[in-house]
Amino acid sequence: MSMPSLYKVTLIDTANERHVIHFKRFEYPNLMELIIDNTYDDIGDCKGRAMCKTCLVEPINPKEVTGINFINIPEDTDYVLACQIIVDKHINNCSFKILDRD
Numbered sequence: 001m002s003m004p005s006l007y008k009v010t011l012i013d014t015a016n017e018r019h020v021i022h023f024k025r026f027e028y029p030n031l032m033e034l035i036i037d038n039t040y041d042d043i044g045d046c047k048g049r050a051m052c053k054t055c056l057v058e059p060i061n062p063k064e065v066t067g068i069n070f071i072n073i074p075e076d077t078d079y080v081l082a083c084q085i086i087v088d089k090h091i092n093n094c095s096f097k098i099l100d101r102d
Contacts, residue, residue: 010096032083
């Protein structure tokens, strides 16, 4: 039996602390759930329905966004909703800055 592949994503929280998070494919339904489970940032007021915009993240390298699978494709990829990013191999080695709600 083969072991599931581990991937990693780097998150920079609202206090500018860097977190390298390892995850399995589809371990979380979306990036927002991974962030909530692994950082102290208070995001996701609408529970992932893409209505509140409290889970905005900024891709550190915008070129990485082109390969990411989204639940709903955003019009602009400068800032994206973490609840719309599917947690799979396409975000492996990507980095995101969690944007402050203020």
